[in-house]
Amino acid sequence: MSAISVRGLRKHYGDVRAVDGVDLEVPEGEVFGILGPNGAGKTTTLEIIETLRSPDAGEITVLGLDVREDQRKIREAIGVQLQTTVFFEELTVWETIDLFASFYPRSLPVGRLLELAELQGKARARVNTLSGGQHKRLSIALALVNDLRLVFLDEPTTGLDPQARRHIWEMIGHLKQGGKTVLITTHYIEEAEALCDRVAIMDHGRIIAEGVPGRLVTEQVPESTISFRLSPALAEEKLESLPGVVKAGVEDGTYRVITTAPHETLMEIMALCRREGVEAREVNMKRATLEDVFLKLTGRTIRS
Ligand code: ATP
Numbered sequence: 001m002s003a004i005s006v007r008g009l010r011k012h013y014g015d016v017r018a019v020d021g022v023d024l025e026v027p028e029g030e031v032f033g034i035l036g037p038n039g040a041g042k043t044t045t046l047e048i049i050e051t052l053r054s055p056d057a058g059e060i061t062v063l064g065l066d067v068r069e070d071q072r073k074i075r076e077a078i079g080v081q082l083q084t085t086v087f088f089e090e091l092t093v094w095e096t097i098d099l100f101a102s103f104y105p106r107s108l109p110v111g112r113l114l115e116l117a118e119l120q121g122k123a124r125a126r127v128n129t130l131s132g133g134q135h136k137r138l139s140i141a142l143a144l145v146n147d148l149r150l151v152f153l154d155e156p157t158t159g160l161d162p163q164a165r166r167h168i169w170e171m172i173g174h175l176k177q178g179g180k181t182v183l184i185t186t187h188y189i190e191e192a193e194a195l196c197d198r199v200a201i202m203d204h205g206r207i208i209a210e211g212v213p214g215r216l217v218t219e220q221v222p223e224s225t226i227s228f229r230l231s232p233a234l235a236e237e238k239l240e241s242l243p244g245v246v247k248a249g250v251e252d253g254t255y256r257v258i259t260t261a262p263h264e265t266l267m268e269i270m271a272l273c274r275r276e277g278v279e280a281r282e283v284n285m286k287r288a289t290l291e292d293v294f295l296k297l298t299g300r301t302i303r304s
Contacts, residue, residue: 020205133164
């Protein structure tokens with residue numbers, strides 16, 4: 001049984017088609033990401049699955065339960081981190097977790113949750129004194145309070161610096177190791193690539209591509225770019241005839257070779273340089289990313 005199954009989901013706000021026919025299937029134990037720019041419809045999709053908003057159309061089940069008919073049962077079976085979480089500022093971190101835990105018949109011990117969020121040192125600190133990263137980690141800890149198998153995280157690292165973001169990635173990595181199913185939304189490419197078993201790319205309310213991140217990139221944008229400088233110079237045609245090369249060019253002394261077989265091409269470039277007595281410097285290989293997939297499919301970057 002899928003943890004989450006969504007068929008033909010639609011949601012309009014007046015004239016805005018926030019979600020315009022979305023299908024998703026998330027098996028148990030998977031970290032599944034919805035990646036897309038601001039306004040793509042990610043939060044709306046997530047919150048409908050969480051039973052916090054109602055769909056206009058579609059068949060949506062969570063752990064086999066229908067979002068229209070079994071809202072209470074679903075809410076008892078999932079852990080949710082909202083995009084913005086407002087805490088009682090006067091409470092300490094410990095008290096905040098303890099308060100949330102009291103909402104549920106069964107919960108993890110507060111000490112364990114502090115450990116999961118690496119907030120042991122902040123147990124007695126008031127929540128309004130936490131840094132952005134600590135605040136986010138606390139909100140994720142609250143989604144784990146009842147220790148359920150299905151966890152929803154809505155843009156868990158938005159606005160955080162790279163170090164704080166990595167900290168949260170580690171936390172999500174532990175959830176995965178613990179066998180939880182995680183549905184996460186993000187507009188960070190690296191986050192989707194680092195965390196997700198599968199990712200759905202969303203734009204204007206639709207899923208425009210879906211799959212294992214690495215495979216999605218290779219299928220959609222198989223070309224990599226190798227760039228380098230040479231002294232003395234070489235004729236571009238010699239590079240163009242190497243195996244895998246789609247295109248070769250040089251601009252301001254920097255050669256760029258586009259290839260579908262990056263490793264093979266790189267070795268051939270090195271061999272060619274040796275034969276010709278040419279020295280290669282500043283060699284760089286850039287593989288395509290999910291950003292390139294988005295660019296290819298929409299003509300825009302995710303952050304624009
Ligand atoms: P973000 O990352 O900015 O949260 P998102 O991908 O999560 O973006 P949504 O928040 O689901 O996107 O919004 C999708 C579209 O629906 C946007 O155009 C948004 O302005 C609109 N929208 C979302 N919620 C409402 C609402 N309650 N009332 C009216 N329009 C809404």
